[in-house]
Amino acid sequence: MSDRLYYGNFFFEDTPISVSLIVIYMFLSLFPSMFQVSSLLLLQFDNVFDKNEWWRPFSAVFTCNHPDTFILILFLLYVSRVFEFYNGSVAYFFQIILSIIFSALPFLILGAFKDKFDYFYGRYIVEYTLALPVSLSIAGVISQFKVNNWKAKISEKIQVPQGFGYVLVLFLAACHRFAPESAIIVVWSCAMGAILSLITKKTCGKFKKQAVK
Numbered sequence: 001m002s003d004r005l006y007y008g009n010f011f012f013e014d015t016p017i018s019v020s021l022i023v024i025y026m027f028l029s030l031f032p033s034m035f036q037v038s039s040l041l042l043l044q045f046d047n048v049f050d051k052n053e054w055w056r057p058f059s060a061v062f063t064c065n066h067p068d069t070f071i072l073i074l075f076l077l078y079v080s081r082v083f084e085f086y087n088g089s090v091a092y093f094f095q096i097i098l099s100i101i102f103s104a105l106p107f108l109i110l111g112a113f114k115d116k117f118d119y120f121y122g123r124y125i126v127e128y129t130l131a132l133p134v135s136l137s138i139a140g141v142i143s144q145f146k147v148n149n150w151k152a153k154i155s156e157k158i159q160v161p162q163g164f165g166y167v168l169v170l171f172l173a174a175c176h177r178f179a180p181e182s183a184i185i186v187v188w189s190c191a192m193g194a195i196l197s198l199i200t201k202k203t204c205g206k207f208k209k210q211a212v213k
Contacts, residue, residue, distance in 0.1 A: 017089045018081040018136075021096070025073055025133075029064040038065045043107065043125040057104035064129040072173050073133045079166055080136035083197065086143040088208030091200040095139055096132065098196045099189070103131035106188050107181075127182045130173050134186055135193030141166060142197050 032038040043060035047053040064070050084092035107125065174186040 015081040015084045015089075015092075017092050017096075018077065018084045021080075021136075022074065022077045025062060025064065025070075025077065028062040029070050029073075032063055033065045038063060039124070043104075043128045044123065045107070045121050048108075057108070058100060060125070060128045061100055061103065061132050062129065064126075066126060069127065069129060069176065072130065072169060072176070075169050076130075076133035076137040076173075080133065080140040082140035082144045083136065083142075087201050087205045090207040091204035092136075094204050095136060095193075095196055095200045098200070099132050099135040099193060102192050102196070103128075103135065103185075103189060106184055123181075125181050127173075127176055127179060127185055130176070130182070131185050131189045134170070134173065134189035135196065137166070138190050138193035139197030139200075142194060143201070 032041055041056065041059040041063040042065075043056050048056050064073060080092075083095065107128070170186060170190070174183045176182040
């Protein structure tokens, strides 16, 4: 992974919220598994609609109990630091809040029509935790796409274009466990993250203390 593309060391000094978010995900991924409380936090429509457990769409954002999902999340959050670096912590914070609010929208719509989409009933949507990292990482990629245009040279005729690794990770996330909800989450979060990034950049980018040239 190129430092030029994702801008510097892991704990970069101008990205406190994104680095803190990585730590939060690490802690909240270990805690539910250690104390066997994941079933109370993961998204499941039976409990949301039938038992009024409306905290699940929010708690499930940070609840990850699968190591393969966790690896994808860490990579996506690492990429997302670029958005905070170029647009400031205020814009990144509101990107998080808006992404959490809108990430549940497609599943709440599907869950409301349980007669037609009964596939999602009775299932834990464990891939739901990918929604926020995908949204934030898309915002990061959009922020730096025109800043660094490079290609990794493998041989004289073969070059890896900018962002190939990130696209590969998105593909793996969309195909995660070959579950249809994975594709829904990734596609929706990509569209949502791109739109929200333009909004937060325009409205909150002015609060960045020091412009990046």
